[in-house]
Amino acid sequence: MRPLDSLRSFKVKLGVLVAVSVSVAVFLTWASVKAGLSSFVTLPLVVLAALVVTQVLARGMTSPLRQMTRAAQAMAKGDYSQRIASSSRDEVGQLAEAFTRMASDLQQTDQMRRDLVxxxxxxxxxxxxxxxxxxxxxxxxxxxxxxxxxxxxxxxxxxxxxxxxxxxxxxxxxxGVIQVQTETFALTPFLHEAVDAAELGARSGERGLHWAIEVDPPDLEATADAARIRQVIANLLDNAARHSPPGGRVRLHARPAEPSPGPAESGAPDHGADAPPRETGIWIEVSDQGPGIARADRERVFERFQRGGGSDGSGGTGLGLAIARWAVELHGGTIEVIDDPARERENDRSSVIRVHLPPPRSAG
Known part of the structure; x- marks a missing residue:
């Protein structure tokens, strides 16, 4: 039983504790005097009663602090599993919740460090x-x-x-030391250069890989950090080449992104000139004829050291897609595994990765 847990302020709790203890002491003193008890009996009785009341009311007020002390000592030794149980709503309870979240974050960070090593x-x-x-x-x-x-x-x-x-x-x-330096460049020569570099790295001549580049329209341009986008495309092409079978085909397709549904198309009310513009931008898709990525792994492949849910022996580092996602998100874009129309009978797997680069933001 923690009678003061419902109070949201530690100062209020202390005030209630003092007020009740003093009231009990005064009442017992008055009652003892009325009963004609000796002061040698009254004083110990009043002190004992005040201590009992204080102990009952203060139950649970400081237990989170003791738990945090033990948890901090354990964390100093590398044990981040300690959690603080607190039902109070005051500042101590909030501190206990924050401490628990911190311990959980530190445990995850430590585990990531161990996994990274x-x-x-x-x-x-x-x-x-x-x-x-x-x-x-x-x-x-x-x-x-x-x-x-x-x-x-x-x-x-x-x-x-x-x-x-x-x-x-x-x-x-x-x-977080990299900044995006945007420029406008033509996608057709840009993607051809990326494929030429990928052909050398993948030794596609030895494996008989075929490369296809489609830019629609041919004069399509992008406004982005060319160095970072080149890194994204290189990682995607390397990933596609490693998973392609001998004689396989790797396809690189760039086109304007389809606009998101407007108010009339989505059924939402039309607010006229107040409606926000529908963002388009550019889609860049890379596909191959490899085994594909299962639907359950479509998010996991963009995490560090993940290769479609596990090691596939393809020789990759498991970092390429994670770095690609980071570089795309620097531009405010997205990268995802989308359904592959060529695999209608295998709707759980896909070998198509799409990058969306949003249009540049206006300076105003």
Whole structure:
């Protein structure tokens, strides 16, 4: 029983506690005098009664503070699982709730740090082990340093370089030190340059990949940070190439975004000139003929070190799509996995990722 929990102010609680304790002491003193009791009996009786009343009324007032002390000591030792139980509505109760949220956030952050270290260690181990084995074979004379062997070593080195670049991007992301520098550029040559770079990185000639670029209309332009959008497209194309089967087709399609439904189309009342303009912008879609992403994993693939719900052995770092989402959101846009019309019979999976870049905001 916590009789003062309903009060929303700790000062009011203290006031009620003092007032009730003093009232009880005065009443007992008056009653003792009326009864003719000796002061040697009255004084201990009044003090004991006041302590009992204080203990009953103060029950639960300071228990959250004691719990927070124990939780803080546990957190200092790395244990973030402590939670504060408080039913009071005063400042101490609010502090307890804030402390619990802080402990939960710190626990998640610590877990993310542990996962990051574990994942980075795992991602580094694979290319380093492959590169070391290949170089040891060359040094020991088991493998001749011919173009094929050097190509394997180069592939592992490129994987290491890609992972380092992605980690640097993540550090900039977390630090929030990157600003968007927008410019207007033509999409047709821009996307052709991106595909040319992706062809070299994916060695599409060896795998027989086919690349298709569609820009409708051909003179379509975008206003964005070209460097960041180039990074987005490069990551999407790399992801598509890694998941495409030999001889597969990777398609890159850019077109104006369809406008969102207006008041008349959506059934909402038309407010005339007061109605906000319908935002359009640009859609850039990348699709491949790989196994596709399950509907349950469509959000998860944009998280760090996720590859469609788990490791697929494709050699990716699991960071490309997370960085792509970050770069798109810097522009106020969105990136998502959308339903693939070519997979109508497999409506749970899709290999189409769409980027939406909104129109530039007017200076006024």
């Amino acid at each position: 574990a994942n980075v260690s795992h991602e580094l181990r694979t290319p380093v082990a492959g590169l070391r084995a290949q170089l040891e074979n060359m040094v020991d004379g088991v493998t001749e340093p011919d173009p094929a062997a050097l190509a394997v070593a180069l592939t592992e080195t490129e994987r290491l370089s890609s992972l380092v670049d992605h980690l640097l991007d993540l550090s900039r992301l977390d630090a």
